Amino acid sequence: MKRRLFTLHIPVLLIVLFAIAPYIWMFISSITPEKDLDKEVRYFPRHPTTENYVEIFSKINFASNIRDSLIVAASTMLIGLGISVSASYSFSRFRFRGRNYLLIQFLIINMFPIVLLLIPLFVIMRVLHLLDTYFALIIAYSTFTIPFSTWMMTSFFNAIPRELDESALVDGCTMFGAMVRVTIPIAMPGIAATGIYIFITAWNEFLYAAILTGRTVKTIPVALQNLIGEYEIAWGLLTAGGVVSAIPVIVLFFFVQKQLVSGMTSGAVKA
Amino acid sequence: MRKILLVLFLLIPVLMFATGQKETEMATVHFWYHFDNPESAVNPLVAKFQKENPNIQIIPERIAWNVYNQKLLTAIAAGNPPDVSQVKLWWQPQLVEMGALYPLDDYIKNWPGRDDIYDRIWKLTKYTDGKQYLMPLQMVILYMYYRADWFNELGLKPAKTRDEFLQVAKKLTRDTNGDGTIDVYGFGIRGARGGHDFWGTFVLSSGARFFDEKGNPGLTTPKAIAANQWFIDLYRVHKVSPPTTPNDGFKEIIANMKSGKTAMTIHHIGSSKGMVEALGDKISAAPVPKGTERYWTSFGDEENGVFAASKYKDAAFKWVSFLATAENNAIWQKASGQVSINKSNAMTPEAQSNRFLKATTDSADFAAVLPALPATAEFVESLWPTLMQRAFNGEISSKEMMEKIQELFTKK
Amino acid sequence: MSELKTNRLFPYALISPAIVVTVVIIFIPIIQTSVMSLFNYVIWKPKDNKFVGFSNYMKAFRDPVFWISIKNTLIWIIGTVFLQLILGFITALLLNQQFWWRGIARSLILIPWVTPSVITALMWRWMYDGNSGVINDLLVRMGILKEYFPWLANTSTALPAIMVALMWQGFPFFAIMILAGLQAIPRTLYEAAEVDGATSLQKFTRITLPMLVPILFTSILLRIIWVANSVDVIYVMTGGGPGYATHTLPVYSFIRAYKALDFGYASTLAILLTILLVIFVAFYVVKVLHSREEF
Numbered sequence: 001m002k003r004r005l006f007t008l009h010i011p012v013l014l015i016v017l018f019a020i021a022p023y024i025w026m027f028i029s030s031i032t033p034e035k036d037l038d039k040e041v042r043y044f045p046r047h048p049t050t051e052n053y054v055e056i057f058s059k060i061n062f063a064s065n066i067r068d069s070l071i072v073a074a075s076t077m078l079i080g081l082g083i084s085v086s087a088s089y090s091f092s093r094f095r096f097r098g099r100n101y102l103l104i105q106f107l108i109i110n111m112f113p114i115v116l117l118l119i120p121l122f123v124i125m126r127v128l129h130l131l132d133t134y135f136a137l138i139i140a141y142s143t144f145t146i147p148f149s150t151w152m153m154t155s156f157f158n159a160i161p162r163e164l165d166e167s168a169l170v171d172g173c174t175m176f177g178a179m180v181r182v183t184i185p186i187a188m189p190g191i192a193a194t195g196i197y198i199f200i201t202a203w204n205e206f207l208y209a210a211i212l213t214g215r216t217v218k219t220i221p222v223a224l225q226n227l228i229g230e231y232e233i234a235w236g237l238l239t240a241g242g243v244v245s246a247i248p249v250i251v252l253f254f255f256v257q258k259q260l261v262s263g264m265t266s267g268a269v270k271a
Numbered sequence: 272m273r274k275i276l277l278v279l280f281l282l283i284p285v286l287m288f289a290t291g292q293k294e295t296e297m298a299t300v301h302f303w304y305h306f307d308n309p310e311s312a313v314n315p316l317v318a319k320f321q322k323e324n325p326n327i328q329i330i331p332e333r334i335a336w337n338v339y340n341q342k343l344l345t346a347i348a349a350g351n352p353p354d355v356s357q358v359k360l361w362w363q364p365q366l367v368e369m370g371a372l373y374p375l376d377d378y379i380k381n382w383p384g385r386d387d388i389y390d391r392i393w394k395l396t397k398y399t400d401g402k403q404y405l406m407p408l409q410m411v412i413l414y415m416y417y418r419a420d421w422f423n424e425l426g427l428k429p430a431k432t433r434d435e436f437l438q439v440a441k442k443l444t445r446d447t448n449g450d451g452t453i454d455v456y457g458f459g460i461r462g463a464r465g466g467h468d469f470w471g472t473f474v475l476s477s478g479a480r481f482f483d484e485k486g487n488p489g490l491t492t493p494k495a496i497a498a499n500q501w502f503i504d505l506y507r508v509h510k511v512s513p514p515t516t517p518n519d520g521f522k523e524i525i526a527n528m529k530s531g532k533t534a535m536t537i538h539h540i541g542s543s544k545g546m547v548e549a550l551g552d553k554i555s556a557a558p559v560p561k562g563t564e565r566y567w568t569s570f571g572d573e574e575n576g577v578f579a580a581s582k583y584k585d586a587a588f589k590w591v592s593f594l595a596t597a598e599n600n601a602i603w604q605k606a607s608g609q610v611s612i613n614k615s616n617a618m619t620p621e622a623q624s625n626r627f628l629k630a631t632t633d634s635a636d637f638a639a640v641l642p643a644l645p646a647t648a649e650f651v652e653s654l655w656p657t658l659m660q661r662a663f664n665g666e667i668s669s670k671e672m673m674e675k676i677q678e679l680f681t682k683k
Numbered sequence: 684m685s686e687l688k689t690n691r692l693f694p695y696a697l698i699s700p701a702i703v704v705t706v707v708i709i710f711i712p713i714i715q716t717s718v719m720s721l722f723n724y725v726i727w728k729p730k731d732n733k734f735v736g737f738s739n740y741m742k743a744f745r746d747p748v749f750w751i752s753i754k755n756t757l758i759w760i761i762g763t764v765f766l767q768l769i770l771g772f773i774t775a776l777l778l779n780q781q782f783w784w785r786g787i788a789r790s791l792i793l794i795p796w797v798t799p800s801v802i803t804a805l806m807w808r809w810m811y812d813g814n815s816g817v818i819n820d821l822l823v824r825m826g827i828l829k830e831y832f833p834w835l836a837n838t839s840t841a842l843p844a845i846m847v848a849l850m851w852q853g854f855p856f857f858a859i860m861i862l863a864g865l866q867a868i869p870r871t872l873y874e875a876a877e878v879d880g881a882t883s884l885q886k887f888t889r890i891t892l893p894m895l896v897p898i899l900f901t902s903i904l905l906r907i908i909w910v911a912n913s914v915d916v917i918y919v920m921t922g923g924g925p926g927y928a929t930h931t932l933p934v935y936s937f938i939r940a941y942k943a944l945d946f947g948y949a950s951t952l953a954i955l956l957t958i959l960l961v962i963f964v965a966f967y968v969v970k971v972l973h974s975r976e977e978f
Contacts, residue, residue, distance in 0.1 A: 004782070012777045012788050015770070019792045022806050022851065025817055029809075034545075041820040059309050083700045090697035102698065107904070109705060111960040112713050113912050113933040116940060116953045118341075120712035122349040131351070143708035146701050148905050152860065155901040159867040159894075175693050193863035196793075197856065204799045206915065211342050215332040221799040225335035228805070229307025231541045233522055237309055242802040249797040254790045341941045348726055365727035365944065452830050462836070464922055515813030517925040518836035523814065532814050645727050652942035653923075661926035664838050 023246065030239035052240035062241060065223040066248060069203055072137045072219055076202035077195050080142040080149055085191060087146070088153035089179050093165060103154070106147040114144060118211055125212055136212040137219070141202040149194045156190025157183065192259035203249060220245045298586035299328045301353035303343065305336045307541070312606035320593050327586045347371045347578075354581035355591055360572045363398055363405060364645040372404040373579040378588045379403055384596045387613045391635065396574060399643050405574035406591040409600075409609040411539035412638045413468050413569045414630040416546065418443075418534045419555040421455075429557035433477060433501070436560040440511040443534035457511040459533035462663055463520040467641075467655045468569040469537050473505075474498045476562025479673070481642045481680055490677040491670070498562070500669040503662050517660040528554070539571055541608045543627040556630035570638035573609070646679050654679055716950045724947035739951035748927055748935060749952070753959065755842060756911060756931040760963070762843070763910045766850035768903060771857020776891075778858065779865045789862075796855040804919035807848040811835050811920075835921055838928045845920050845929060852916065857902060864898030865891070900971055904964060911960055932956040 030052050032045040056062040090096075091103060121140060122131075130136040160183060168178040184191070206221035214222060224241045227234040304313060317329045332353070334342055340362065346352045347369060358366065366372045379385055392407045417429060421443060430436035440457030447455055460469050475481075478494030489495060506512045513532060515523065525542050527533040529549040537559060546554045559568045575591040577584055593599055597613035604611045610631055611617065617632065641647045658672045667675075723735045743749045778789050795803070810817050813833030822828040834844040872890050881889065914933050917923065923930045923938055930938075933956060940949035 008777060008780055008782060011773070012782075015774050015777070016788050016791050018851070019795050019855070022803075022810060023794050023798065025810060026802070026806055034548075041815060041817050055309070083704065086697040087701035090694040094694035096691075096694045099694075102702070106701075106705070107908070107964070108957070108961060109709050109713060110905075110908050111912070111957045111964075112709075112716075113914070113936060113953050113956060114709075115914055115933065115937050116716050116946075116949060117709065117712040119345055119348050119946075120715045121708065122345050122351075124708070124712075126349060126351050139704070139708060143704045146705055147709075148909070150701060151901055151905055155897045156863065156867070158897055159864070175690055189863040189866040193859045196859055200793075200797050203797060206799065206801055207338070210335060210338045211345055214334060214342075215330070221801055222335065224799060225337055225801055226333060227309060228335060228337060228801075230305065230336045231521055231539075232307040232545070233805075234309050238802070238805070242798060242806070245799060245802075246794055246797045250790050250793060253793050253797075254786060257786060257789045344726060344941070344944065368727045369729060463924065513814060513833075514831075515833040515836045518813075518833065518841075518921060523812065526812075527814055530815055649943040653938050656922065656924060657926055660924045664925055666838070666926055 023243070026239045027243050030236060030243050032236070034236045052236040053244070056237050056240050056244065060223060060226070060237070062220075062223065062244065065218055065220045066245070068134070068217050069219040069245075070248065071134055072141070072209075072217075073199045073202040075134065075138045076141040076145070077199040079138060080145045080198040081191065081195050083142065084146050084149035084153055084194070085184065085187075086179075088150045088157055089183065091150065091154045092157035093162065093179075093183075103151075106150055110147045115207060118208070121208070122211060130212075132213045132216050134217055137202070137205075137209055137217070140208050140212065141205060142198070145198045145201050149198055152194045152197070153187070153190060156187050156194075159190075160186050188259050192256055196253065196256065199252075200249065297326055297328045298583035299330060300355055300581075300583055300587050300590050302329055302331045302590065303334055303339075303353045303356040304331060305334055305339050305357060306607065307336075308606055308608070310606065312603050316594065316599055316602060319599070320590060323593075324586075324589060327583075327589065329590055350580070352578045352580055354583060354587045355575055355577055357408065358405065358574055358576045360396060360405070360574065360640055360643075361647045361651060363396075363576075364643050365648055366576065367398055367400070367404060368645055371576075371578055371580075373577045373581065373584055374402040374404055375406060375577060375588065375591075376403050378592070379406075382592055384592060387597055387615055388595065389612060389614060389635075391638075392572075392612055395570060395640055396572070405576050406588075406595050407572070407612040408575050408591075408594060409573045409604060409607060410612055411541060411571035411609050412631045412634045413472075413537050413539050413559070413571065414627075414634050415557050415559050416528060416536050416538055416542075417555055417557065418528075418531075418550075418553055420553040421534050430560040432560055433473060433562050437505070437509065437511075440505070440535065441509060444509075444511045453510075455531065456513045456527075456533045457535060458505065459519065459524040459527045459536035460506060460512040460516050461519055461521060461524050461537075462506075462517040462656070462659055464652065464656045465521060466519075466659060467651055468571075470499075470502060470655070470659065471567050471569055471639075471641075472537060472559045473502045473562060475639075476565050476567035477501070478562075478564055488677050488681050490673045490680075496670050496673050499662075499673055503669055506663050507665065517663045537568075540610060540627045540631055544608060556627050558630055558634040566634075566637035568634050568638050570640050572640070642680070644680060646682075650676065650679060717954055719946050720948075720950035720954050722947050724945075724950075726944040726946060735947070739948050740955070742948065743951055743955060748930060749932075749955075751927045752930045752932045752935040752952075755927075755929065756933075756956070756959070757963075758842065759846065759931050760907055760911050762846045763849045763853065764903060764906050766846060767853040767906065767910075768857050770850060770854040772861055774854060774858035775861035775865060778862060792858060793855050795851045796853070798852075800852070800915040801919060803848065803852050804916045807845075807851075807916075808835065808920045811844055836925055838925055841921055841925060841928045845917055848920065849910065849913070849916055853906070853910065856906065860898060860902040861895065864895050867898075868894045904967065907964065907967065908960060911956070911963075932959065 028043065028045060031048045031050065032042065033047055033049050036042070036045065036047065091099060125131050125136045164182055164186065165178045168182045169175070173181065204221060206225060209219045209222045210225065224238055227238045227241065311333065313331050317331055320329060321327065343352070343356060352371060388407055392410060396405045396407055397403050415429065422428065425442055427439050427442060430439045443455065443457035444453060445455055446453050460466065477498035478492065479498050480489040483489045506516050513527065521538070524536045525538065525545065528536050528546060559566065575594065577587045577591060581587050594603060595612065597611070597615045600611045600613050601616050610628070641651070654676065658667065658675055661667045662669065662672045720739055721734060721736060722732055724732050774792060778785060811834040813819065813831050813836060819828065819831040823831065834840050868891065873886060876886050876890060912933050914937050917929050917931065917934050918937065921929045923934045932952060936949045936952035936956065939945045939952060
């Protein structure tokens with residue numbers, strides 16, 4: 001038990017501290033009154049205030065931004081996962097004509113900086129009448145994450161022995177059934193990890209959200225960016241918003257993280 | 272997954288139908304704007320306007336400053352600009368070249384509010400082709416903020432000339448707590464994007480000109496290079512500006528003033544409220560010092576442009592002119608913290624007694640803008656900060672810097 | 684897998700949605716943008732828009748900033764991915780063990796990743812601040828520094844400073860992916876090794892590491908591409924400066940596109956970045972293939 005203190009608890013604590021230190025600093029800034037912020041470094045604000053938290057919900061309607069972000073990120077995750085899990089299952093389990101070519105093509109289109117695709121994409125969304133709707137972002141994000149997720153999922157599937165699918169087929173499963181009932185449950189840790197990746201990418205994206213939406217649909221990063229003006233930064237509100245925006249994902253993840261371990265053990269029993 | 276896709280494909284046409292069917296009896300004006308304060312003055316003004324003009328609907332969209340220009344250009348390039356948008360003077364050349372803006376001369380000719388706007392603003396905002404594309408909205412003029420308490424302590428006065436300024440800045444740069452390191456710097460220079468205003472005050476006033484009266488470029492004359500060297504030396508030789516200078520933006524220069532790290536800096540009235548909150552009577556303001564030849568300070572501006580692609584130009588003009596009339600403009604400025612473009616708004620007693628407003632109006636005669644050329648945007652956005660940072664870090668000489676700038680403005 | 688070949692259309696049916704959306708949303712726009720690189724396309728000069736062949740590419744090869752950006756891009760990719768990988772790997776190994784606050788620890792390490800990039804960049808910029816930044820304050824208090832240092836204003840520390848910020852932002856990705864990868868290693872392998880009396884180190888190098896290779900390979904590969912293309916944090920923290928010290932190729936391309944509106948040249952830089960990445964990745968893949976026969 002003593003040994004675990006130095007090999008486990010303390011290192012984990014240090015890493016967690018590194019991960020949350022800037023976040024804690026952000027929290028400290030958010031409860032410091034604006035006029036004390038610029039003066040000197042203070043670890044315990046002299047006049048802590050919750051004013052900024054009240055203001056982001058009353059003044060800039062942050063609740064609706066959280067809702068928009070949740071809708072966009074959750075839909076992106078579902079669509080992105082649906083498309084990439086099936087594609088990667090195919091890449092992992094079958095050898096068909098054009099497979100390698102397609103895999104490599106998926107990788108290469110990822111190498112092109114997507115900031116330069118703004119104008120063509122804006123035109124596409126305008127033609128489809130999707131500007132300033134959830135769909136614009138859901139379509140853009142799920143597409144941007146598909147190549148990545150497909151690659152990730154392909155290697156997760158590759159790690160699962162093929163004999164499992166084959167024995168399911170021998171037992172009379174259809175091909176679709178073998179995929180859905182046998183392989184996917186075992187791949188749950190990988191699917192959860194990939195889902196987290198897609199969700200967070202959609203949750204954080206700013207540039208496309210700012211250009212393709214902004215009035216009726218306004219995600220958290222866009223709302224926060226509005227606090228950064230030409231001559232002034234509403235620092236207190238910005239940090240309060242930053243603190244709040246991480247909470248839904250952290251809470252969500254707390255429940256999802258169990259998936260990261262359960263897959264293999266439960267799946268293996270079934271097989 | 273198939274279900275989701277199916278739903279998606281069914282929803283797209285429904286959505287298209289829904290947005291395509293909007294009945295347009297009313298003139299709708301899409302208005303893009305940006306605002307530094309979390310709470311803007313736009314909604315009450317929209318309500319007031321629509322009460323006066325029930326057949327016009329204003330759809331305001333607030334856009335973050337960081338992407339404002341990018342979003343506007345993307346929308347124009349994709350053929351879908353708003354009807355009216357807040358724009359900067361230095362974007363005007365590019366927007367006009369792209370054919371995006373609609374000239375307002377015919378409207379303004381018959382607009383009664385015209386004479387209540389400062390003549391100098393009309394002059395500065397007119398484009399080089401003689402047309403007026405922009406409707407003024409607000410203005411700011413940069414001046415020098417200084418720590419009145421330290422000036423008193425050291426028996427200093429706000430500098431009138433460049434040489435005086437250097438002496439003052441040197442005296443203010445000191446080690447106040449005796450630990451052997453400098454803790455107060457005389458002058459906080461903005462070395463990152465936006466700092467060309469500081470540069471202009473000392474370089475464009477002392478022999479450097481983008482173009483002289485005959486239209487010849489004038490940035491690489493010996494006088495111009497010497498003026499630029501003088502500015503670089505503030506940081507490199509005299510060290511009157513903090514070591515962080517090359518990366519300092521407005522947040523840093525203002526924070527340094529508030530925390531007492533610097534004793535002078537250049538900014539405008541927009542930051543006066545925050546300065547007074549932090550420093551009270553210790554902060555004051557004066558016009559910038561004169562260079563070797565003339566005064567130069569930056570005229571900061573904000574205008575509204577009507578887009579050539581707009582279907583409702585009459586309604587759009589009504590909205591931009593509504594915002595430019597004294598009563599409504601005062602409401603706007605109250606929230607923005609900037610200066611009204613209307614003469615009648617400057618006459619109020621509270622405006623007269625404000626020391627920051629006084630520094631602003633005292634500088635009005637020599638406030639200037641950068642050349643109205645398409646290259647100016649690139650100069651401001653990327654070329655100046657990059658070159659200045661390299662010069663401050665000793666990677667290029669004054670001459671190389673000035674040659675690069677001249678090259679941008681003269682290349683065909 | 685002879686049995687699985689019974690329905691030859693099934694594999695295609697599974698991939699087609701992915702192909703359709705990527706072609707429409709990414710592939711076609713990439714082609715359009717690539718064509719721009721052959722034109723003198725500056726948005727505000729519609730009259731001068733003409734076909735110029737490969738002269739934008741020639742211009743890039745003569746452009747010193749292009750070469751500086753390439754150098755920075757390589758340093759940036761290698762340094763950032765390495766830092767993220769090491770920290771992420773250690774984190775995953777630790778968080779794979781059983782302890783009572785594991786769920787909380789796993790959730791908390793996700794914070795860097797879920798914080799919007801804009802905030803991350805501003806936060807770090809503020810923490811690095813040379814006049815009132817908390818990092819300087821702490822280092823001076825601990826006696827490591829004598830006086831405040833302008834991390835982001837100094838040409839030689841700006842890029843490493845941003846790399847640390849990106850390590851912070853990106854290590855949870857590796858931690859989560861590797862954590863998921865660890866679950867696929869059958870327990871029986873460890874049990875068998877324990878019977879044979881293997882030490883922890885042996886179990887790590889003989890079982891854990893080899894079994895993780897596929898997932899490490901893929902996540903490093905994807906991370907290289909992702910890091911290479913990330914613009915937002917760098918742009919907000921330094922705007923590519925001071926001077927060209929933090930210009931990476933995508934930052935340079937972004938600045939040319941949206942600050943100078945020179946889309947022709949910006950597209951050229953984007954294509955060259957893609958080519959550079961293809962070479963870099965090919966090099967990486969060959970290296971891995973060389974050292975690992977079975978992959």
